[in-house]
Amino acid sequence: MTEISTPAVEVVAGVIRDARGRVLLARRTEGRDLAGLWEFPGGKREPGESAQAALARELREELGIEAEIGAPLIRVPQAYPHKRLCLDVYAVDRWKGTMRGLEGQALAWVPQHKLVQYPMPPADRPVVAALEQAPLYL
Ligand code: 9L3
Numbered sequence: 001m002t003e004i005s006t007p008a009v010e011v012v013a014g015v016i017r018d019a020r021g022r023v024l025l026a027r028r029t030e031g032r033d034l035a036g037l038w039e040f041p042g043g044k045r046e047p048g049e050s051a052q053a054a055l056a057r058e059l060r061e062e063l064g065i066e067a068e069i070g071a072p073l074i075r076v077p078q079a080y081p082h083k084r085l086c087l088d089v090y091a092v093d094r095w096k097g098t099m100r101g102l103e104g105q106a107l108a109w110v111p112q113h114k115l116v117q118y119p120m121p122p123a124d125r126p127v128v129a130a131l132e133q134a135p136l137y138l
């Protein structure tokens with residue numbers, strides 16, 4: 001049973017877009033929860049860290065880029081049987097460096113209308129729905 005009093009794990013993620021408006025998805029590697037699913041890149045916030053600082057750090061660690069964190073897009077609360085998490089999603093349109101999967105994760109640049117075709121963690125689905133409702137134009 002999920003205990004309502006359990007604090008949610010705070011997770012941040014970025015909708016990273018290239019100059020053509022395609023969105024970056026990263027495939028979760030084997031041996032972790034939700035392995036094989038495609039997610040908006042990011043990870044857990046550390047104590048005392050702002051969401052923006054956490055996202056910039058995660059994108060540096062996982063993708064090797066220095067990202068400028070843009071507008072907040074959506075906040076998704078998610079209850080699993082054993083834990084709760086809250087996913088805070090930001091737009092990322094500007095970054096420096098060479099993007100690569102530093103943890104061995106596959107990356108895909110996906111046109112917005114094809115995002116629905118990728119199997120995703122449940123928390124990422126509402127992000128796709130929000131992008132469909134209000135596409136981010138360049
Ligand atoms: N998670 C879901 N969608 C995302 C991200 C970045 C993370 N876009 C979930 C997967 C894990 C938890 O949040 O259950 C923590 O993420 P990580 O630290 O394993 O990347």
Ligand code: MG
Pocket residue numbers: 041042043044058062
């Ligand atoms: Mg991560």
